[in-house]
Amino acid sequence: MLRQVSSQENTAALVERLRAFLGERCTTSVSEREHHGRGESYHPVRAPDAVCYPLSTEEVAGIVRLCAEHDVPVIAFGAGTSLEGHLAALKGGISIDMRRMDQVLAVHAEDLDATVQAGVTRKQLNAHLRDTGLFFAIDPGADATLGGMAATRASGTAAVRYGTMRENVVSLTVVMADGRIVKTASRARKSSAGYDLTRLFVGSEGTLGIITEVTVRLHGQPEAVRAAICTFPDVASTVRTAIETVQCGVPVGRMEFLDAAAIRAVNRHSGLSLAEAPTLFFEFAGSLAAIAGETETVAEIARGNGAQGWSFADGAEERARLWHARHEFHYAMLALRPGATAWATDACVPVSALAACIEAACREAADAPFPAAAVGHVGDGNFHMSYVIDTGDPAEVARAERLNAALVKRALEAGGTCTGEHGVGYGKARYLVAEHGAEAVDVMRLLKSALDPQNILNPGKVLPAADEG
Ligand SMILES: Cc1cc2nc3c(=O)[nH]c(=O)nc-3n(C[C@H](O)[C@H](O)[C@H](O)COP(=O)(O)OP(=O)(O)OC[C@H]3O[C@@H](n4cnc5c(N)ncnc54)[C@H](O)[C@@H]3O)c2cc1C
Numbered sequence: 001m002l003r004q005v006s007s008q009e010n011t012a013a014l015v016e017r018l019r020a021f022l023g024e025r026c027t028t029s030v031s032e033r034e035h036h037g038r039g040e041s042y043h044p045v046r047a048p049d050a051v052c053y054p055l056s057t058e059e060v061a062g063i064v065r066l067c068a069e070h071d072v073p074v075i076a077f078g079a080g081t082s083l084e085g086h087l088a089a090l091k092g093g094i095s096i097d098m099r100r101m102d103q104v105l106a107v108h109a110e111d112l113d114a115t116v117q118a119g120v121t122r123k124q125l126n127a128h129l130r131d132t133g134l135f136f137a138i139d140p141g142a143d144a145t146l147g148g149m150a151a152t153r154a155s156g157t158a159a160v161r162y163g164t165m166r167e168n169v170v171s172l173t174v175v176m177a178d179g180r181i182v183k184t185a186s187r188a189r190k191s192s193a194g195y196d197l198t199r200l201f202v203g204s205e206g207t208l209g210i211i212t213e214v215t216v217r218l219h220g221q222p223e224a225v226r227a228a229i230c231t232f233p234d235v236a237s238t239v240r241t242a243i244e245t246v247q248c249g250v251p252v253g254r255m256e257f258l259d260a261a262a263i264r265a266v267n268r269h270s271g272l273s274l275a276e277a278p279t280l281f282f283e284f285a286g287s288l289a290a291i292a293g294e295t296e297t298v299a300e301i302a303r304g305n306g307a308q309g310w311s312f313a314d315g316a317e318e319r320a321r322l323w324h325a326r327h328e329f330h331y332a333m334l335a336l337r338p339g340a341t342a343w344a345t346d347a348c349v350p351v352s353a354l355a356a357c358i359e360a361a362c363r364e365a366a367d368a369p370f371p372a373a374a375v376g377h378v379g380d381g382n383f384h385m386s387y388v389i390d391t392g393d394p395a396e397v398a399r400a401e402r403l404n405a406a407l408v409k410r411a412l413e414a415g416g417t418c419t420g421e422h423g424v425g426y427g428k429a430r431y432l433v434a435e436h437g438a439e440a441v442d443v444m445r446l447l448k449s450a451l452d453p454q455n456i457l458n459p460g461k462v463l464p465a466a467d468e469g
Pocket of ligand 1: 039040082087098118140143144145147149154155156205206209211327422423458
C-alpha cells in the first residue's frame with residue numbers, strides 16, 4: 001500500500017482537469033492550501049496541492065474519479081476542527097472542502113430524523129430546527145460539520161445522555177474511492193438487512209469514502225433545563241460523584257469535570273469567578289418535576305462525597321455563559337500563553353478506572369514547563385488533557401509526547417481506548433496495534449485495501465505505517 005509521492009506534472013495535469021470541471025471552485029491559492037493542511041492541532045501544516053469546493057454528491061464523485069485516474073490522494077475537509085493531524089496532506093493531493101454542500105435536505109419531524117448535506121454544521125442544523133421543537137443533540141463544542149462529525153465518530157458534552165455519532169447517524173451517502181455512490185441504509189429505526197455499512201464509515205476519518213449526505217436522529221426539546229456547578233476537595237471525590245450519578249440512573253443532560261487548573265484558565269478567559277477546585281458542571285433537562293427530583297438526588301450524592309459548593313444557573317443567559325466558558329476551554333488554555341499551541345489529547349476508560357487515570361495524568365504534568373489542565377466528559381469515562389507548548393522547542397514537544405504516551409498506556413492498561421472522541425488522524429495511529437492487537441489491525445488493513453486499493457483516500461491516517469506496527 002505504499003505510494004510514491006505524485007509527480008508535479010501529474011498533479012498539475014489533474015488540477016487542470018479539475019479546473020475545467022469546477023472552474024473557480026478549484027483553487028491552488030497558497031493561503032487556501034495551507035488552511036486546508038491543518039486542523040486545530042499541534043501537528044505541522046501539510047498543505048494539499050489544490051482545494052476543491054463541490055456542490056453535490058455527483059461533483060464529489062467526479063472529483064474522486066479524476067483523482068483515481070491520476071492516482072492522487074483525496075482528503076475530505078469539514079470545518080477543520082479535528083485535533084490529531086487528520087487533515088494533513090501527508091502525500092500531497094486534493095482537499096475536498098465540503099462546506100458549500102450546506103443544504104438541509106429534509107426534516108421528518110414525525111420520524112425524528114433529518115437528512116443534510118455533509119457540509120451542514122451542527123449549529124446550522126439546530127438553527128434550522130428551531131421552530132420544530134426538535135434538536136440535534138451531539139455537541140463537540142466546535143461548530144463542526146455533520147460529515148466531519150460522522151467521519152470522526154464525534155461526541156462531546158451531551159453524549160452521557162444522547163450517545164455519540166455512532167448512535168445518532170441513521171444512514172449515509174458515500175462516494176467510494178472509484179467514484180461509485182453508495183447509500184448505506186434506509187431511514188428505518190432498525191434493520192437486520194446485511195452488513196452495517198453505516199457504522200463502517202462512521203469513524204473512518206475519510207479513509208474509506210467521502211460522506212456527502214448524513215441522516216441523523218433528532219430529539220425533542222426538553223420542557224425545562226437547569227445547570228448547576230459543584231466543587232469538591234479532590235479529583236477522586238469529583239469523579240466518584242459522577243460515577244454514582246450514572247449508577248443511580250439519573251439521566252443528566254451533561255456532566256463535565258474541570259480540574260483546578262482548567263477552572264483557573266476558564267475564569268481568566270471568560271471573566272468568571274468560580275472557585276479554583278475540582279468541579280462538576282451539570283445540566284438537567286426534562287419536565288420541571290423530573291429536574292427537581294434529579295437535582296435533589298445528585299445534590300445528595302455530591303454531599304456524600306464532600307461537595308464544598310453547589311450553585312445553580314437557571315436563566316438561559318447564565319446557562320449559556322457557563323457552557324460557553326466550558327466549550328472555550330481549548331482557547332482559554334491557549335490564552336495562557338500567547339503564541340503557543342495546544343496539544344489536546346483524550347482517552348476513555350471504564351469509569352471505575354477514571355479517577356486514577358486523571359490523577360496520574362495531572363500528577364505527571366504538574367512539573368511540566370508549560371500550562372497543563374484536565375477536563376472530561378466524566379459520565380462516559382472520557383477525559384482530555386491540554387498541554388500548551390512551544391512547538392519550536394524540541395524539549396517541550398518531547399515532554400508533551402511522553403505525557404501523552406503515558407496517558408495512553410495507562411488508559412489501555414485499564415481496558416480503555418487511546419481516544420474516546422478526537423479520533424486517530426496520524427497522531428495516534430502508532431497506538432492502534434497496542435489497543436486492538438495486530439490481527440484486528442490486519443483486518444482493518446484488509447478492509448482499507450478492498451475499498452481503496454490505490455490508497456488515495458486520506459492516506460497515512462488511522463492505520464499505522466508498517467514500521468509502527
Ligand atoms: C475547541 C475544540 C473542542 C473539541 N471538542 C470535541 C468534543 O468534545 N468531542 C469531539 O468528538 N470532538 C471534539 N473536537 C474535535 C472536532 O471538533 C471533531 O473531531 C469534529 O467532529 C471534526 O469535524 P470537522 O467538520 O471539523 O471535520 P474536519 O476536522 O474537517 O475533518 C476531520 C476528519 O474527518 C474527515 N472528514 C471531514 N468531512 C468528511 C466527509 N464529508 N466525508 C469523509 N470524511 C470527512 C477529514 O478527512 C478528517 O479526517 C474539538 C475540537 C476543538 C477545536
